[in-house]
Amino acid sequence: MSERRPKAVIFDMGNVLIGWDARARYRAHFENEAALDAFFRTLFREIYDAVHDDEREMGACLAPLKEKHPHARHLIEIYEKDWGSFLTGLIEESVGLVHALHGAGIKLYGLTNWPHQVWPPHRAVPDTRDHYAFLDLFEDVLVSGQERLRKPDPEIYRLALSRFQLSPGEALFVDDLAENIAAAKALGMHGHVFETPAGLHAALCAHGLLPDKGRAG
Structure with missing residues (x-):
């Protein structure tokens, strides 16, 4: 992993911010x-x-x-x-951390394995646009189904870094699958395997992206 402190967070969507089962x-x-x-x-x-x-x-x-x-x-x-x-609903504490990061001036991006036919999520569930308003806080979201690339293919990470104008060491990638984090780290990105919002909050604090003052959101 690069020693450079990350200045942006790249989020997976499914089962990190949006429940999917x-x-x-x-x-x-x-x-x-x-x-x-x-x-x-x-x-x-x-x-x-x-x-x-x-x-x-x-x-x-x-x-x-x-x-x-x-x-x-x-x-x-x-x-x-x-x-x-x-779709099983928002993971509210994780979305709270998105709001906290945005409030702290941290750039937010998405990198998700998601079918293009149902992205953004409200395409699949009519009348839920407001439910996913937090996505407006993201600078950009790279959707695998739109690019014909999927994690953990290294090319999708390279494409994301290029599009987001980030060097690997400037990005903290958050995903619920260990193999996806391993692929990101192999390219020099920081990575966190998401298990709980509390664990994510601790990781964000450890990387200096949020103040360590108890759980955000």
Whole structure:
């Protein structure tokens, strides 16, 4: 990791700031957790890949999969027509830290693996634009589905740093997946594996981005 103090924070979105749980939505369609696990290892990955790497809307992206897996059409259509049900609400204490960082003059950016068809989140859930107003505090958000790149591919981090005009050592990257943080650190970025808002607050204080005066937000 670079010794330079970070001057900006790059946030992942899902399960750092915005709750996301596809498993909960699908669980009622499977007899047990083992069957659910198998679905997420196989067909769900096909669904995700088909949508993520295609510029068209979800229906067109997923039509070939419905033909390939007619028995699973109802499962595919959950992703296509009810993606918004995967969203479980804001992680309010994390969003509070975003507000605190903004108030402290820290630049905020986003780097998220998210389908372009449902970004920003209110596209998937009508009438929730105000719910995601905190996104207006971000200078920019790089969305994997728009770029056809995904974390932890090093190229998406390089693209983000270039677009945000940051050197690696100037950026603290926050993500809930350890492999994504490892990829960022390999390029010289600071990184924090998100587990709880309290842990994130401690990391932000340790990097000198927030005063250590108890939890912000």
